[in-house]
Amino acid sequence: MKTKKFEYLMVFIFGIVFSFQGFAQEKTINGTISDDQGFPLPGVTVIIKGTTMGTASDVDGNYSLKNVPADAVLTFSFVGMKTKELAVTNETNFNVVMETDAIGLEEVVAIGYGVTKKRDLVSSVTSVDSEVLENQPTPRIDQAMQGRAAGVSVTSTSGAPGAAATVRIRGTNSVKGNNSPLYVIDGFIAGSDFDLNTLNVNDVKSIEVLKDATALSIYGTRGAAGVILITTKSGKRISGGKPNISFNHYTTVQTIANNYEVLTGQDYLDYMNEASQFIPGPNGFGYTDTSLPLEFPAGGNYANTDWIGLVKQNGVINNTDVSVSGGSNNMNYYVSFNRFDQKGVIKNSGLERYSLRVNLDMDISDKVRSGIRMSIADINQENNKVEWDQTVNRLLSIRPVYNEDGTYNGINPKSGREERNPVADINLRQDNRNTKKFVGNSYLEYEPISGLRLKSTVGTSLTDFRENQYLPGELPERMVYQLGGSATVTQNRYRSILNENTITFSKELNDHRITALAGATWQKDVAETSGMSASGFVNDAVGYNNISLGSEQSTYIMNTGYVQRTFASLLARLDYSYRGKYLVTLVGRRDGSSVFEEGNKYAFFPSLGLAWNLHEEDFMKSVDAISSLKLRTSYGIVGDQGVSPYNSLATFTGTYNYFNQNLFNAIIIGDLPSSNLSWETTKQFDLGMDLALLNGRINVEADFYKKNTTDLLLERKVPGTVGNNQLQNIGEIENKGIDLNIRTMNVSKPDFFWETTLVLSANRNKVVDLGGVDWIQLDEAVDASANGGYMRLIVGETVPTFYGVTYLGTYKNQEEIIADGWEGKGFIGGPRFDDVNNDGELTEADRKVLGSPEPDFQGGLRNVLSYKGFTFDMFFQFTYGNEILNRSRETSLFGKNEFNLSTEVRNRWIEGVNESSDIPRAGTSQGAFFPPSSIWVEDASFLRLKQVTVSYDLPTSKIGFEKVIKSANIYLTGNNLFLLSNFSQGDPEVSYLGTESLAQGLYYGQYPYTRSFVAGIKLNF
Amino acid sequence: MKPIKDIKILTIILIVLLAGCSDDFLKEESKSELTTTTFFKNDAEAKLAVNGLYMLLHQDGLYRNVGLDRFYLMGGDEVGTNRAEDNETYNYTWNASTAYVYDTYKALYEVIRNADLFISSIEGNENVSESVQNQAIGEALFIRALMYWHLTNIWGDVPYFRELLSIDELSTIERTDKELIREEMRNDLDRAYNLLPASYPASDLGRATKWAATALKAKYFMMEENWAGTLAECKKLIQSPNHRLLDNFADVFDQKDSYNQYNDEIIFAVDFFGRDAIDDVFKQSRQNWYNPRIDKDEPLRRNEPGVSAAFKQALNERNEWMAGYGKMIPLPELARAENWEDGDLRYSETIIQEYLGFELQYPYFKKMWNLDQENHARHNSSVNYVVFRMADIYLMAAEAENELNGPGEAYEYVNAVRARAFNPDKPWSGLSKEEFRTKMYDERKFELCGEAYRKLDLWRWGILIETIRNTEQRPHNNPASNISEKHLKYPLPEEEIILNPNLLNTDATNNGWQ
Structure with a gap:
């Protein structure tokens, strides 16, 4: 069956290739194109209407087009300009003046x-x-x-x-x-x-x-x-034009933005000394016993290590782009080379990329076009070796970097347990990855008659990935147990092949215009994974580069995997427009996917959209203030195949068992296979408006949407006689919101220009149904140590929701403790929680919703001003109304023996000194396991000056370089220059668990964000 | 070629292409997963499956991390906790929604589903040689019978299936009479006895032998109070050339050398000693609740100057530490020497209240603790879980013989156990049948305390409630005021009943709990 399909495809392709046709009746047209200021316009597309034949103007605005039929209409188009049409007359020279189009309707x-x-x-x-x-x-x-x-x-x-x-x-x-x-x-x-x-x-x-x-x-x-x-990008077709060579280079210097300070030196010693004298006391309300010995008596020689200072550095980025682009009457090209080299702000981390791109389009004949988009990238990443969360939350300043004998210290001085040493991590750990990626997509397009296009594409993506890790035996935490070195190598290959075949037909008949698209596509994705590891290396000379040399054979672990997904789809779209006023779009895709079971492979996703260009109506013509107004609405269904491959197959899982210290392989029945799973279905309604006022000085795009995703894939509990859980299509989530984009042209004069863009989004998310359960815990798999958990999906609440008990501050007197019934557990100056049901325990009944990482609204504000050759571009980014869950609060504010503290504890409750503080007294929380509480949740709203750029177009003509350099531009950019936020630990933009997790908004110390200063130059030859 | 003709041809081709969405192309073929339909093609695969059953015994709800211990060990008259934790178990406040009850229920059935599928896939499979079939089926039958033994002990009538049913059938299954289950399991154990070897080479120690099957069958008979059956099975074991009572009581529990945990007294144990070759940590290990907590609890005078440091140094010198939980410690009455028979050598091997010259705050089970640091970190106890041992079998034989025929022939068995417990010897004699029976209550306690036999013994003797009510507890526990008739059986988990209401068909009261 597969080969048969291939044959059809070949017939299709060759059918196109062998049907080239000539044309009769031709003449050559030329002329000059300029803007309304009289400046020549290069790069304007000139096309014989109804065909793909055309050219583009050269640097001086000149164009020349051969083989123009005598009755042809030429269209001139350029981004930001109104498209012009001209009927060919007996003349052969047409000079064209293009008008700026502030509304951008022709874009x-x-x-x-x-x-x-x-x-x-x-x-x-x-x-x-x-x-x-x-x-x-x-x-x-x-x-x-x-x-x-x-x-x-x-x-x-x-x-x-x-x-x-x-x-x-x-x-x-x-x-x-x-x-x-x-x-x-x-x-x-x-x-x-x-x-x-x-x-x-x-x-x-x-x-x-x-x-x-x-x-x-x-x-x-x-x-x-x-x-x-x-x-x-692609090249422009400029008849007789020279290639455009562009050179761009920038250098960036980066520093850690929003430095976070941890408790060090005497502040730390004071805190611990205070803690060492705190005891529950005879009455159980908490008492400072000054007769107890201090943990760090004065005069001692204590280490005071600045761990953050030891691991950070100034980051540097060097980026160079060289591109050559251009074209002739029947082809255009864009070739680029890029090198991006970044040294991270933590020592021994960075990224280096080389990439090459070739984009090519050519006319094989008047009716046949072909082309390719191709890129190759080679990326070397030096992975971060340091656990930043350890550096900012756990490492104690009293721990020295080195032992007395000069070896790295690997022991937490409070817990006595082995612990990583970031300086050793930077100097000794080897951890890097290389990714090679090729993406190529070629097409062949055939237009047998005007308006009918047959297009076939074949594309592929190939990825080669390798990650090398080596933990030398010298690492202090490995030295403790004399484990020797350990190497892990991961090597994965991915390939994807996509073939898409489409027919597009466009026809304009009087007031009716119709565009129809139909297509069939196939895609196959294959992942082949492999990994190996070995340990017990007696010396660290070869590591992962020769994994069998010097390692212990009994430690070898190997694994390989193979996962394949295939898709086969049919798609169609019908666009109909009446007088350009009334627009209708009908879309449908029938998708087949291998991940679903037999008999359930296909699904159909239709949608319908309507739009009304009100400004085309006669009654609107008289309203001068409104230059354009369009109302849009759409409704339709989209899917998501959240199922992983092979989910419906009953499988065994490999495991092992030891008998009298001998390892035996074993198998057990794997997860319950799913049955009759289908797509998650998202039904979305959208109502939108595009409005341009005052001749395009003000542009507004606004959308309201509401989408409901049903058939959510969730694990449903099954009886214990059956198993644990089974994946089923249950559950529903709703999102609704507003997208707003306002662009105003405040000043538009020949040498002064000021534009403002405001982007605003507000989304409201709600869990509607979780398949019968009220909530699902999101964090238990990743953070079992948090007593009771803190992140949930709750019916009626946002995805995700922070959950926990309410922190009421500190106990100020005995009466409060007695009133709460917390004698013996609550101490004066110690933390006080809202024990809602007064049972003396903090349990499920005492927990409530504490916040969510979903902002009320977010967006950006950009202002661009240009005066003569100068351009000033300033961009703010903001979110409002979102919360963060600061996982470090448990230890940084309450104090746990072996963890470090926040500098906020300087302002803690101290007997007779600071008895109004709500930061607990030293020693009251050691050894206690308090559940997640409202004090872990912080406001994550922020306003960030994300970018300021100043650029200047060097007047090349004035300095006499115009023959060589067409244009020269220098620019200076500052990124992340300023941040307004209430978050206690710096930047509130966090997602400790990564991009895929639902449990967003968790802070525990991610690799720090940077402030950057960029200086660059852009030259066109 | 004319353009119009081209279009026709091309349109046809395209339509064929569009219609040609091949079903083959979307067929899901797994190349990296083991599907259940492609397995059991040779001897090695059958062996893998059986190994998997043993792995499943290491689930938290079973022999690892205090799973079955909550039903058999904690909350009797011998074991308590040093602090107010695990109150549901120790105070008899557990009920149908108690999480650990459900965990164990689910874990037991997971083993059964695997055993069912493996047995039916291997049995009569022409790709698997007869000897491997016999061995594999014998082991699987034993493990499945062990699971149903727990199920019937804890819940009585339970869902019962001998082959892997469909998801629908398993979701709607009813309870089966425990008498039927027990009878069929005894028959399975007969089969297992015939299929299994009497012993294994060192590399396979930990697998079930025919003696393990015999011991389990004796246990089944005992639960049915079929004394003749119990006695017959116990006699087989006593006559077995592979097992004996060790001469010295303490040697039975000597775990100092983790590499040498199996001894002749042990009939079946779940192996918890596996080291990960990569990181040199224990991969097959369990939590230790017998071990004390240093600093928080021990030693008693830890707050006096220098005591704590000296104690720690003494431990360190022996490469020992007290990094345990202290949540399975002897109750006060058991810890008092005066409650033991004069001269019982087992007392000092069982109860420890002073270590290395330091007085301890709490008594501990010396025979069960293991302070060795190298092989016994806090969460990583490498000590095997002994399921059946010979002293228990001897005492069962004595009890059965007494119930059948009176004490006459029964002395032989009980005195064999007592011989190593007293020097000079203090054998029993001259007791009435009733006296013998009652004395056995204590004999089993002193021999087997702390080893997860006691609660079931009290239950089958019908004295669980009165014993609990009369046992002295530490101040944070008060089971006496909570325990009642309904605690003699566990309710089926509430959530299970919601998911499968048919479980109420045979008993709407759910063992008297609703």
Whole structure:
């Protein structure tokens, strides 16, 4: 069956290739194109209407087009300009003046499997211009998109070089499934786990975020979490034009932003001394017994190690881009090279990337076009070796770096247990990874008659990943047990092959315009994983580079894995427009996926969108203030296949058993197989408006949406005679909210320009149903040590919700303790909690909702001012109304023997000195296990000056370089310059558990964020 | 070619392409998972499955981390805790929604489901040689019978299935009469006896022998008060060339050398000594609740100057530490020497109240504790869980013989156990049947205390409630005021009944709990 399909495909392709046709009746047209200020406009696209034939103007605004039929109409288009049409007459020379288009209705917007003009767009799609992404001191576009697109929430999880951010489009939909958007790069479906480090930010031409059902249902089961379409740059077709060579380089210096201070020196000794004299006392209310010995009597020689200072450094980024682009009448190209090199702000961490891109389009004949988008990236990452949460939360200043004999100290002086030493980690640990990625997508397009296009694409993505880790035997925590060295090597290969075949037909008949798209696609993803480890290395000379040399054979562990997913889909879209006023879009995708059981493989995802260009109506023509107004609405269904492969198969799980110290392999029955699982279904309604006022000086895009995800995949409890849990389609989550984008052109004069953009998103998320249970604990798998847990999914509340008891401050007197019935457990100056049911214990009944990481609203505010050659660009980013769960509070504020403390304890309750403080008295919490409480939850709202850029266009002509250098631009950028926040430990943008976890908003000390200063130069030759 | 014709051809091709979504292409083929339908193709695979059953005995709800101990050990008249923890167990406030009750229930059935599937897949499988079939089925039958023994002891009538039923059938299953289950399990054990070897080479110690099957069958008979059956099985064991009573009581529990835990007295033990080759930590280990907590509890005079440091140094010199929990310690009456028979050598091997010259705050079970640091960290006790040992069998034989025929022939068995407990010897003689029976209550306590036999003994003798009510407790426990008739059986877990209401079909009261 497979080979047969392949044959059809070949017939299809060759059918196209052998049907080239000639054309009759031709003439050559040329002319000059300029803007309304009289300046020549390079790069304007000139196309014979109804064909793909065309060219683009050169540097001087000149164009020349051969083989133009005598009755042709030429269209001239350029981003930011109104498109012009001219009928060919007997003349052969047409000079054209383009008018600026403030409203941008002619802008072309990428949508799934095609493009459309903003004017004709029915769906809710947000575009992010490449200019805001360029030259950000990050290798990733997700970081660069922060605060730039309404409805898109981007949260950094870590400041580590190359760390992914959590991206959520219109909220969290799924519990067990996927919540990260699907990345589609130049039409290639790269998946929601696409490694954005492999994509050069400066190669990106535009990003479109698809948000509503009509935009998403063309991606069927992979669209529910939103889709991000990335279009990379391509060359311009300029007849006789020279190639454009562009050089860009920037250097960035980074420091840790928002330094967090821990308790050190005498402050620490005082605290511990106070703790050592605290006893419950004869009456049990707490008492300082000054006859007890101090833990750190004065005059002792105590270490005072500044661990943070020992591991941090100034980070440096060097980024270089070189690109060559251009084209002729029948082809265009873009070739780029990039090197990105980052040294992290923690020693011995960094990232180096080399990437190469070739984008090529060519006309094989008048009717046949072909091309390719291809990139290769090679990324070397020096992984972070330091546990930053240990550095800021646990390491005690009284612990020395080195022992007296010069070896690394590996023991916590309070607990006496072995503990990692960050300085040893930096100097000794080896931990790096290499990723090689190739993504190529080629197409062949055939247009047998005007308006009908057949397109076939074949794309592939190949990833080669290797991670090497070596823990030398010298590491202090390994020395304790004389474990020797330990090496782990992980090597994974991924490949994905995608074939898509589409027919597009467009026809304009009087007032009716119709565009129809139909297509069939196949995709196959294969992951082959392998890993090995060995330990007991007697010396550290070779490590992971020769894993069998010197290691103990009995320690060898090997594993391999193979996972395959296949997709087969049919898709269709019908766009109809009446007089450009009334727009209808119908979309459907029938998706088949291998992960579902036989008989349940396919599902259909339809949607319908309507739009009304009100400004085209006669009655609106008289309203001068409104230059354009469109109302849009859509409703449809999108899916998510949250099931992992092979879930419906009954399997055995490998395990082992020891008999009298001898290891035997074993198997047991694996997890319960699922049956009759289907897609998670998201039904989304969207109502939107695009409004332009005062001739485009004010632009507003606003959307209201409501989406309900049903058939949520959740583990349902089954009787104990059956097993533990079984995955079933139960549960529902609702998201509703508003996306708002306001752009105002405050001043638009020839040499002074000021534009303001405000992006605002507000999402309200609610758990509607969890399949019969009231709540699900989210943190128990990752943080079993937190007494009672702190993060839940609760019916009626937001995903996720912080949960715990209420902290009431400190006990100020005996009466309060007696009133609470907490004698013997509560101490004067000690913590006091709200024991709601007064049973003397802090139990489930005493817990309540404490907050959520979901903000009330978030967004960005950008101001761009340009005066002559200077441009000043300032961008603020903000969130409001979200909370953070600070996991370190348990120890940093209450004091646990072997953990370090926050400097806030300087202001603790001290007898006779500071008896009004609500920070507990030293010694009252040692050995106690208090449940998570409201004092762990902090306000995470912030306002950040995310970026300020000043750039200057060097007047090349004045200094006589114009023959060599077409343009030169120098720029200075500062990132993360200023932060306004109430969070006690620096930057409130946190997600300790990473991008995929539902348990967002957890703080426990992530790799620190940076403040960056960038200086760069951009030259065009 | 004319354009119009091209279009027709191409349209047809495209339609074929669109329609050609091949089902083969979407077929899910697992290349890296072991599907249950592709297994049991050779001897080695059958052996893997049986090893898996032993692994499952290490679940928290069973022999690891105080699972079954909550039913058999904690809350009797011998074991208590040093502080107010695990109150549900120690104070008899457990009920149908108590989490640990459900954990154990689920763990027992997980073993049964695996055993069922393995037995039916291996039995008569022509790809598996007869000798491997015999061995594998013998072991699986024994382990399954051990699980049903616990189930019927704890809950009485329970869901019963001998082959892996469908999810639907298992979700709606009813309870089965415990008498039927016990009878069929005894038959399975007969089969296991015939299939299993009498002993193993050192590399396989820890697997079930025919003697393990015999001991379990004796236990089943004992629960049914079938004294003839009990006696017959016990006699088989006593005559077995593979097992004997050790000469010295303390040697039975000597775990100093973790590498040498098996001795002739042990009939069946769950092996907890496995070291991870990579990180040199224990992978198959359990929590230790017998061991004391240093600083918090011990030694008694730890707050006096220098005492704590001296004690720690003394421990360190022996490479020992008290990093335990102290939650399974002797109750006051058992700890008092005057409550033991004069000259009982077992007392000083069982109860310890002073160590290395330091007085301890609490008494501990010396025979069960293990302070060795190298092989016995806090969460990582490498001590095997002894399930059956010979002294128990001898005492069962004595009890059965007395019940059948009076004390005459029974002395032989009880005195064999007492011979090593007293020097000079203090054998029993001249007792009435009734006196013999009552004295046995204490004899079993002194021999077996702290080893998870006692609560079941009290239950089957019908004296659990009165004994608990008359036992002196530490101040933080008060089971006497809570225990009542209904505590003689556990209720089926509440959540299980919600998920499968058919469990109420045969007994709407859920063992008297609702």
